[in-house]
Each structure stands twice: as C-alpha cells, then as structure tokens.
Amino acid sequence: MKTKLKQLIINSLNTLVADGVLKSVPENIRLDHAKDDTQGDFATNIAMLLSKQAKCTPQDLAKKIVAKLEITDEIEKIEIAGHGFINFFISQTSSTSIINKILDQGKNYGLLNIGTGQRVLLEFVSANPTGPLHVGHGRGAAYGATLANLLRNAGFTVDCEYYVNDAGRQMDILTTSVYLRYINTDKFPDNGYQGEYITAISKQIKGIKKLNIFTNVSKDAKDGGDKEKHIEDLINNCKTQLGDDYKTIFNLAIKHILADIKQDLSEFGVEYQQWFSEQSLLDSGLSKKIIATLQASGHIYEKQGALWFKTTDFGDDLDRVVVRDNGVHTYFASDIAYHLEKFERGYDKIINIWGADHHGYIARIKACIKALNHNPDKLEILLVQFANLYRSGKKIAMSTRSGSFVTLQQLRTEVGNDAARFFYVLRKVDQHMDFDLDLAKSKTNENPIFYIQYAHARICSVLAKAQDNTQAPDLTLLNNAHEQALIKQLSRYLNIVKNAVLNYEPHILAYYLRDLAKDFHSYYNNCEFLIADKNLQASRLQLITATQQILQNGLTLLGVSAPEKM
RNA sequence: GUCCUUGUGGCUCAGUUGGAUAGAGCAGCCGCCUCCUAAGCGGCAGGUCAGUGGUUCAAAUCCACUCAAGGACGCCA
Structure with a gap:
C-alpha cells in the first residue's frame, strides 16, 4: 500500500516536472503513518520540501500535486492540511486487507529480505570465564540474542559467537584461587577470586598433593604489601611446585565455569554457533605470525624492550603495547589476531557487542584492521551501557573478584526468563539502565x-x-x-x-x-x-x-x- | 585534561531519524466486574524537552557554547 502510494506521488511529481512547475523529483519521498485519525492513514511532507523549488506556497504546491494524482479505489479521500501536509485516507476494504495477509502468512508474517544472502558474525557476552555470569552480562546476552533473532528475521544468516578469554594472568589467578580453596588455607589473598563457586570447584579435585605454597611469598595488601606481587608469587609457587597438576586444576576449573555459563545462557534462550578460544590463537601461532607481519610492514616497533603497535597512524591517541618486555602477549595482541581471523572467515558484516567499559578499544581495533588492509567499516561495534542493580532503593556494588554480585541465574529464577529478557531489551542500549530488583521481583502489573x-x-x-x-x-x-x-x-x-x-x-x-x-x-x-x-x-x-x-x-x-x- | 554516552511531568522511560496539539507506564485523585481472564478498562491532574544562541516553512531531534550526571583513557585482563 505504502509503496503504491509513493509511486502515485512520484508519477504526479513527474508530470509536474514535465509541466515545468518543478525542476526535479527527490529520490526519497517521506510517507509516514499518520499519528492521528484526523490526519488520515498516511501523510507526506513533500509539498513543504519542494515549495521553494516550485516558487509557491506549500499549500499551492500540494494542490497541484493532488490535482495530478491518479485516484484509485483504494484511496478514499485526500486532504491538504494547513501546513501543507497531504493526508491520505485509505478505503476500508484496503485497510482491513492486512488482516487476511497476516492470517495467510501466519508465523512468516514479518519476514524481511533486507539481508538475503548476507552472512553476519555476531559476537556478544564473551565474559571472562572466571566465574558465573552476573546481571551485567545478562543485558548483553538478551540484547545480542534478540538482535540475532531480528537479523535472521530480516534474512541475514547469523552466526553467534562467544570469545573465551582462556589465556593470560586471570586464568592463573583463577587456578591458584581454586588450589588455595583446595588446601583450605586461612590466608586467602585479597586479589584471588573469592566467590563460593571456587570452593565448589575445589571439592572436585582428587588425588592432588596439598602443598604449602606460601613460602617465600611477599606480603599481601592487608599486611602492608602489594596485592599484585603477592598473588604473582603464589601463582609462581603453584606452577613450579604442582607441575602437571597445575594444568589439571586449570582444566577442571575452566571446564566447570564454561559449562555453567553455557547452561545459564542456554536456559536464558541464548544459543551460540561458535565458542572461540583465545588460547587457540596462541597455540596455533596465529598471534605470533600477525605480529611478525605487522612488524615487517612497519606498524609495530620496539621501545624499552616491548613491542608497540603504532595505532596513532590510524587515529588512536596513543600507541599500544602488544608484547610486554617480559615477552608476554597482551590481551590486545590476541584481539588483533582474533579480529583478523574473523575477517578471514569471509563474513559480510561483523558485529561486536561490548560493554561500555571497552569503549577505548574501538579506535585501536579499527586501527589494526586498517593496518591489515581490511575494511574497518565492515566491523560494527555496539556498546551496551552497564546495568546498575538496585535493592531497596540502594545501588548494589558488584565485583567478580570479591565474589559479591548477583548472578544472572539468580535474577532469572527471581523474576523469570520472560520478564528478564523483556526488561533488558526495553531500554536503548546506550542508555544507562537501573535494574530495580524489588520492582522486577514484585510480580505486579x-x-x-x-x-x-x-x-x-x-x-x-x-x-x-x-x-x-x-x-x-x-x-x-x-x-x-x-x-x-x-x-x-x-x-x-x-x-x-x-x-x-x-x-x-x-x-x-x-x-x-x-x-x-x-x-x-x-x-x-x-x-x-x-x-x-x-x-x-x-x-x-x-x-x-x-x-x-x-x-x-x-x-x-x-x-x-x-x-x-x- | 582528552574522548564517548546521557539530560524529556514526582519516578522510570518512548518519541517512527527535522513535521501537525511532546507520548506511555508507575505513583496521586475519581469511576467500571449479573458480562469472553479486573494481571483489565475509562477519566482527571501533572512539561519553559538542562540552559543560551544559531541553521529553516518547521527543532525535544541538526550545529556551537555553557551547566550537570555516568563511563573510558595502564608494559591490567
């Protein structure tokens, strides 16, 4: 109906051009659903836009347009409003035809072909596997899953992907935390993961020696030392004293946590096609290879023993370290490799949904995509603002490290999956969201x-x-x-x-x-x-x-x- | 300090991409079950769209500046 009306308007405009009233016809004509019944069913502002060109008032031009308009029996009447809007009133048989259309197509009504033939990679949540998902992740999960549904509905082929950060220091802290719970020490470090799930995992450990790993360890923060150094020493002791058993504990921990996350998301109606491991990038050597490539092309240089990516060449405000002076790859190094890998998989569109705290990463990721001769416009990064949680009118502070947080699972059982999914998606993503637990829990209207x-x-x-x-x-x-x-x-x-x-x-x-x-x-x-x-x-x-x-x-x-x- | 996001009735938010008299929900007040589910419906009241200036037929929407809130700016992950 809408496209038909548009065509009628264009026809009318074309005859006016032929008559010399207008010079040209714009490509896009606005035809909106009117918001008020007195304004008919559809309205166009075309007369106001072209009045200058036609050198007459919008009202006069509207009259001329209407005069040249071919009337079909679908149009009941056409009115010109005071400002120059042209309002179309659709005949009843035509407007009720929507009912049959919906009934005929049933579940398929609403399918679009905007994205037919295009493949999309949609990455979201990707929370570090160091503990259960909390309510902040829930927002990304609900948004990502819904976006996937919408894109598929529009004809796109969508692959949902979860990037698993299973490499790096946080994994060592996790492993060490689990071991410390296993040996049941009373000297648990400030910087360890303190959630109860750590203890639960530690109970699954069997046949590993309980050693004292507190020898030659610098002081913790609570004893006036540095908490980072303290845990670093513990990790080193753990690794050297446990040998192969360290890897066993690591595998046990990550297996448990990932299984938990997967189940949680699945129960929330969020399904992934791929789980992409960061460690696999290191194992395959891809990360190393890309750094070498970038070094050869002059995008990476050495300074004070570390390797730096010259992201300032591409609009970033600072250069970034990819390999630290101790030889360890930064998170950024993996990210470069990961994104290159994504591009090479041949998607038409790559969408990342990130937490708002990752805002600073956009410039540098786009920079390295350019440096690697890919089109950065293919990558769209959507930022989801944090969800602040309120209980009894008070904001709840959350931290994975200290173990004080409300998990997604707790939220789901409290308010139900449906309410949670809907509530999360009810806000624009770039809007800070106040999730009032009491309100969401109170099952009122x-x-x-x-x-x-x-x-x-x-x-x-x-x-x-x-x-x-x-x-x-x-x-x-x-x-x-x-x-x-x-x-x-x-x-x-x-x-x-x-x-x-x-x-x-x-x-x-x-x-x-x-x-x-x-x-x-x-x-x-x-x-x-x-x-x-x-x-x-x-x-x-x-x-x-x-x-x-x-x-x-x-x-x-x-x-x-x-x-x-x- | 630089950058990003936001500012709309008492509260939480929409506003169809620049359109006609700025809309909902909650809270408040007044009404509606002999009737298909009252988890509902109808009505009243409540606004200088943070502020100032600009762009044009037209600005909550675009531009500039000011004010306010939140976030990002590590050889952390």
Whole structure:
C-alpha cells in the first residue's frame, strides 16, 4: 500500500516536472503513518520540501500535486492540511486487507529480505570465564540474542559467537584461587577470586598433593604489601611446585565455569554457533605470525624492550603495547589476531557487542584492521551501557573478584526468563539502565511483559470458547473506533520490525507490542466478541486472531514466550 | 585534561531519524466486574524537552557554547 502510494506521488511529481512547475523529483519521498485519525492513514511532507523549488506556497504546491494524482479505489479521500501536509485516507476494504495477509502468512508474517544472502558474525557476552555470569552480562546476552533473532528475521544468516578469554594472568589467578580453596588455607589473598563457586570447584579435585605454597611469598595488601606481587608469587609457587597438576586444576576449573555459563545462557534462550578460544590463537601461532607481519610492514616497533603497535597512524591517541618486555602477549595482541581471523572467515558484516567499559578499544581495533588492509567499516561495534542493580532503593556494588554480585541465574529464577529478557531489551542500549530488583521481583502489573502476555492469553481464551462458526467474516463490519485503531496498529508491524533491525534497536519492537496490547485490551473492554450476530462475531474473531499472531511473532523475536493461559 | 554516552511531568522511560496539539507506564485523585481472564478498562491532574544562541516553512531531534550526571583513557585482563 505504502509503496503504491509513493509511486502515485512520484508519477504526479513527474508530470509536474514535465509541466515545468518543478525542476526535479527527490529520490526519497517521506510517507509516514499518520499519528492521528484526523490526519488520515498516511501523510507526506513533500509539498513543504519542494515549495521553494516550485516558487509557491506549500499549500499551492500540494494542490497541484493532488490535482495530478491518479485516484484509485483504494484511496478514499485526500486532504491538504494547513501546513501543507497531504493526508491520505485509505478505503476500508484496503485497510482491513492486512488482516487476511497476516492470517495467510501466519508465523512468516514479518519476514524481511533486507539481508538475503548476507552472512553476519555476531559476537556478544564473551565474559571472562572466571566465574558465573552476573546481571551485567545478562543485558548483553538478551540484547545480542534478540538482535540475532531480528537479523535472521530480516534474512541475514547469523552466526553467534562467544570469545573465551582462556589465556593470560586471570586464568592463573583463577587456578591458584581454586588450589588455595583446595588446601583450605586461612590466608586467602585479597586479589584471588573469592566467590563460593571456587570452593565448589575445589571439592572436585582428587588425588592432588596439598602443598604449602606460601613460602617465600611477599606480603599481601592487608599486611602492608602489594596485592599484585603477592598473588604473582603464589601463582609462581603453584606452577613450579604442582607441575602437571597445575594444568589439571586449570582444566577442571575452566571446564566447570564454561559449562555453567553455557547452561545459564542456554536456559536464558541464548544459543551460540561458535565458542572461540583465545588460547587457540596462541597455540596455533596465529598471534605470533600477525605480529611478525605487522612488524615487517612497519606498524609495530620496539621501545624499552616491548613491542608497540603504532595505532596513532590510524587515529588512536596513543600507541599500544602488544608484547610486554617480559615477552608476554597482551590481551590486545590476541584481539588483533582474533579480529583478523574473523575477517578471514569471509563474513559480510561483523558485529561486536561490548560493554561500555571497552569503549577505548574501538579506535585501536579499527586501527589494526586498517593496518591489515581490511575494511574497518565492515566491523560494527555496539556498546551496551552497564546495568546498575538496585535493592531497596540502594545501588548494589558488584565485583567478580570479591565474589559479591548477583548472578544472572539468580535474577532469572527471581523474576523469570520472560520478564528478564523483556526488561533488558526495553531500554536503548546506550542508555544507562537501573535494574530495580524489588520492582522486577514484585510480580505486579508494573512489569509491561505481563501486560502483553495477558493480551495474548485473553485472545487464546476467547478463541477457545468460540464455537465453530460457519459464517463467513465480512471485514467491512469492523468499523468502530476500537477496531480501526487495532487494524491501524497491525499495519504498522512490518515497519516496526524493519526499523528495529536497521537500527539494532529491539526496544522499538518491545514498545510496539505494548501499544498493540493496549489497543487490544481497550477493544476487549468495550466490545464483545462472542455475540449473537454470527457474521460480526466471525469478523471480530478474524481481527483478534490476527492480533494474536502479531503478538506471538513479536514476542518470539524478543525471545519471550506467548502463553495461552495466565 | 582528552574522548564517548546521557539530560524529556514526582519516578522510570518512548518519541517512527527535522513535521501537525511532546507520548506511555508507575505513583496521586475519581469511576467500571449479573458480562469472553479486573494481571483489565475509562477519566482527571501533572512539561519553559538542562540552559543560551544559531541553521529553516518547521527543532525535544541538526550545529556551537555553557551547566550537570555516568563511563573510558595502564608494559591490567
């Protein structure tokens, strides 16, 4: 309908160009859904845009455009508003046709072909495997999974990937922490991982010697020493004294934690196609090879015993270290290799969803992509702001290291998967989010997810009670204000889904579903469906069945269930 | 100090990419179950869109500056 109208407008403009009124026709014509009934169904601002060119007032130009407009029977009337808007009123048979379209296509209604044939790599969460996921990760998980759904719905082939940081110092701290719990020392370091899950893992260790690894160790912070040095010494003792057993403990720890994370995400409806190990980049030598390549091409230089990437050549404000003077590769070195690897896998689009704290990394990652002769525009980095957690009106401080945090799993069991998925996605990602635990836990109607699901359940309930009706529906009977509002809302769905995916903004869909549910609840309270007039009943049931379908399709995209009963 | 994000009723947030009288939910007040699920509906009240200037037919939206909040700026991961 919209494209048809656009074509009619373009035709009209073209004849005006031929008549010498206009010089040229713009490529893009705005045709929006009007927000008010008095403004018709669609509105265009074209007359205002071109009035200067036509050297007349917007109103006069609008009149000329309308005069040249071919009237089809789908258009009921056309009005020119005071400012120069041209408002189109669509005939009823044409507007109700959306109902049949939705019913015909069912689950497939809303599929788009924007991304047909394009492959997307979507990386998200990628939390360090040093402990369970907490509520901050939950936001990235919900957003990423929903974005994947939207992209697939738009025709893209999407691979979701989790980058596992299973290399580096944090892994040593993890391993040492587990061992310290195993030997059950009372001298646990400040800088170790103190969560209870560490103790749980340590109980799985069997047949490894309990040694005193506190010999020749510098003081911890609480004794006036340096906590970094303290744990460094412990790690070294652990490694040298345990030998091969160290690796055993390491493997045990990471296996457990990863299994936990996978299960957690899976229960949250978040599935990955790939889990990419950082260690594999070191093992395969790819990391080393790339550094050599970059060194050969002059992008990496040596200073004070360390290797530096000249990211300033590509817009970064400082050069960055890739290999420390002790020979250890930095996290950044792995990241370069990882991203190169991603590019070489041949995706059309690479999307990273990062926590807002990684903001400083964008410039340097894009820099090395340029240095490696790839197109940095292929990589899109989306930042998700932190979710602050509030309990009893107070912000909860969280730290993985100290073990004081609310896990994603705790949140899920407290508020339920549906509410959690929806709540997370209800905010724009670049918006700081206050997650009020008490509010989310209180199962009242303050949570909009119940409102939407309730609308769906109500429709199911009505349809279940409806007896078989052989009467054919006559959609022209759907002419009261509630019905027209609902029909209009349904006709917005395609556009909503399109906007949500193009902008990577699932919240657009979330808000739409709430609006749709509102129109339905209003209809429900004002009109009866199961009535004596079987003809009208059949028509109304068609309308709410279409509504049910859209609610279902939309909720599915958001990863939320559409219950038949509540 | 440099960079990023944000600033919209008492609270939490939308605002279809520059459009028509700035919208929801919660909290407040007043109404609606003999009826398909009251987890619902209807109504009232509540705003100088942080501020100033600019761009144009039109600015919450774009530009500049100011103010305020949060974050990022390691040979950490």
